[in-house]
Amino acid sequence: MIKILIVDDEKPICDLIDINLTAAGYDCRSVQDGLEALDLIEAEQFDLILLDIMLPGADGYDIMEYIRPLKIPVIFITAKHEVKDRVKGLKLGAEDYLVKPFDVVELVARVEVVLRRYHKTQRLLKAGDVVVDVEARTVTKAGKPVVLTNKEYGLLVLFIRNKNIALFREKLYEKVWDDEYLADSRTLDLHVQRLRRKMNWEDKLVAVYKVGYRLEIAD
Numbered sequence: 001m002i003k004i005l006i007v008d009d010e011k012p013i014c015d016l017i018d019i020n021l022t023a024a025g026y027d028c029r030s031v032q033d034g035l036e037a038l039d040l041i042e043a044e045q046f047d048l049i050l051l052d053i054m055l056p057g058a059d060g061y062d063i064m065e066y067i068r069p070l071k072i073p074v075i076f077i078t079a080k081h082e083v084k085d086r087v088k089g090l091k092l093g094a095e096d097y098l099v100k101p102f103d104v105v106e107l108v109a110r111v112e113v114v115l116r117r118y119h120k121t122q123r124l125l126k127a128g129d130v131v132v133d134v135e136a137r138t139v140t141k142a143g144k145p146v147v148l149t150n151k152e153y154g155l156l157v158l159f160i161r162n163k164n165i166a167l168f169r170e171k172l173y174e175k176v177w178d179d180e181y182l183a184d185s186r187t188l189d190l191h192v193q194r195l196r197r198k199m200n201w202e203d204k205l206v207a208v209y210k211v212g213y214r215l216e217i218a219d
């Protein structure tokens with residue numbers, strides 16, 4: 001399983017990231033102190049580090065200098081939003097830079113992009129008896145293959161990676177259709193209905209009033 005270290009001095013943010021990445025199938029550890037982070041990095045192996053800049057003990061820039069020779073990909077997650085801060089973080093070797101407050105769906109997507117760049121993608125996604133092989137682009141339910149259109153497949157992957165999270169219809173449309181959502185469009189709803197029927201998720205893929213949809217499933 002892909003292992004991610006979350007380093008942020010605000011425990012609620014650590015917990016938020018941990019919950020969502022764990023739901024997406026990642027193994028997460030979190031600390032709120034820079035020196036504790038360095039101890040963990042020495043003791044364990046991580047595939048990705050999500051790193052705040054303003055930390056007690058040792059700041060994110062110091063930690064980045066320390067781990068750069070280890071070739072562990074890093075995404076800075078910080079409230080420091082000025083261009084000079086982004087440039088400094090990227091020049092130090094960070095793969096990406098995300099400014100707080102951030103969208104959880106965007107965070108998961110950026111994590112996926114960086115891991116894919118390092119050939120550390122998670123091949124199998126699971127939700128109950130549904131298994132998605134993201135490399136082969138195949139879907140099975142209870143061991144039997146399920147045929148989906150490209151858009152249905154894209155929605156399925158998004159829902160599984162964000163289990164039990166309400167996803168805005170605008171975000172779903174932008175991610176799967178790669179286009180701006182039109183309020184009067186029924187395209188997304190029709191695709192969700194078809195996906196719900198094919199996966200037999202009538203009671204699991206639920207509409208969230210004035211928001212969008214949520215996959216309610218316990219693994």
